[in-house]
Amino acid sequence: MGLISTVTDALAGSTETAPGVAGDDGSEGAYWCDDCAVRVRDVDLDDEGLDRDAEGVPVCPDCGESMRFERASGPGCAC
Structure with missing residues (x-):
């Protein structure tokens, strides 16, 4: 069971955003x-x-047209 728990732990990434x-x-x-x-x-x-x-x-700043706002879809950057 060591291999299964190791794989499970590796695949269970954190969903929290780290500070900074x-x-x-x-x-x-x-x-x-x-x-x-x-x-x-x-x-x-x-x-x-x-x-x-x-x-x-x-x-x-390049063409002078109004820009469109797009909300971020998650806790990460507004990419």
Whole structure:
């Protein structure tokens, strides 16, 4: 039974996010430009200094089009 328990333990990975890894910084998603494939995480918007449209949505720094917000689907990064 040693082999079976060893394999079971190896396959039973943790689902918790360890401190200091992506996802524990308050990010809820990222803004995307579908035309240019530019991606900016919501927590990085101020650091990036992106312009915003009349509705407050960030605009792509490459093409100037409004970016689309996409929520993160899990506890990991907003990739």
